[in-house]
Amino acid sequence: MHKDPNREIQDRLDLVFTTFLRLRSASKVLQSLNAHELHLPRRDRFGDVVWKKPTVAAILQILKNPAYAGAFVYGKTRSIRKDPSSPQTHEVRLPMAEWKIPVNDVYPASIAWETFEQMQQMQQMLADTYAAYDRNKSRGVPRDGAALLHGIVYCGECGHKMVIQDKHRTRYHCTYLRQHYRQHYRVPVCQDIPADPVALQVVESFFQALSPVE
Numbered sequence: 633m634h635k636d637p638n639r640e641i642q643d644r645l646d647l648v649f650t651t652f653l654r655l656r657s658a659s660k661v662l663q664s665l666n667a668h669e670l671h672l673p674r675r676d677r678f679g680d681v682v683w684k685k686p687t688v689a690a691i692l693q694i695l696k697n698p699a700y701a702g703a704f705v706y707g708k709t710r711s712i713r714k715d716p717s718s719p720q721t722h723e724v725r726l727p728m729a730e731w732k733i734p735v736n737d738v739y740p741a742s743i744a745w746e747t748f749e750q751m752q753q754m755q756q757m758l759a760d761t762y763a764a765y766d767r768n769k770s771r772g773v774p775r776d777g778a779a780l781l782h783g784i785v786y787c788g789e790c791g792h793k794m795v796i797q798d799k800h801r802t803r804y805h806c807t808y809l810r811q812h813y814r815q816h817y818r819v820p821v822c823q824d825i826p827a828d829p830v831a832l833q834v835v836e837s838f839f840q841a842l843s844p845v846e
Contacts (some may be wrong), residue, residue, distance in 0.1 A: 802828070806823045
């Protein structure tokens with residue numbers, strides 16, 4: 633991989649990195665790019681650069697690629713077999729701590745390796761609502777209670793699934809990042825939302841959707 637001499641391409645990649653470090657969310661990077669009608673440089677099947685509308689997947693691909701930090705890494709993935717009786721395997725990405733052999737200063741770097749490490753430490757923030765839902769294919773576990781959306785609500789700040797808090801009044805609560813980073817950072821609660829107003833809006837939207845059928 634070589635650093636593209638096109639200054640516009642370099643500036644756009646730098647913008648992705650700096651925006652993520654500022655906003656800490658791939659989905660917010662996407663919103664920022666779309667708000668300014670900015671596209672991302674991509675390679676087509678012939679190796680030519682084409683400018684395409686940004687997606688979360690494209691942004692994550694840039695943020696997680698060590699080549700932009702000048703490094704080549706052996707063993708970023710692992711082949712696993714779901715069924716021991718089947719020869720078929722599929723590749724899974726490994727967290728940075730499990731990469732086998734990183735070799736630095738192989739390519740011209742767009743960001744410092746230390747900055748890349750910082751972003752990988754924040755990689756739990758990279759999974760936004762849609763990416764996490766698509767990966768997990770999970771609608772959650774139904775349960776009794778006033779929270780109609782239990783198990784299917786994702787935090788708009790960090791992209792992780794919210795939990796239910798039933799101490800006095802039912803609330804949607806997100807403490808994922810606080811729990812994950814409590815040993816290193818003082819991370820506040822992302823969101824704490826009362827369930828009743830959400831339930832009213834959900835019910836109203838449901839009946840509005842049914843009204844044409846009626």
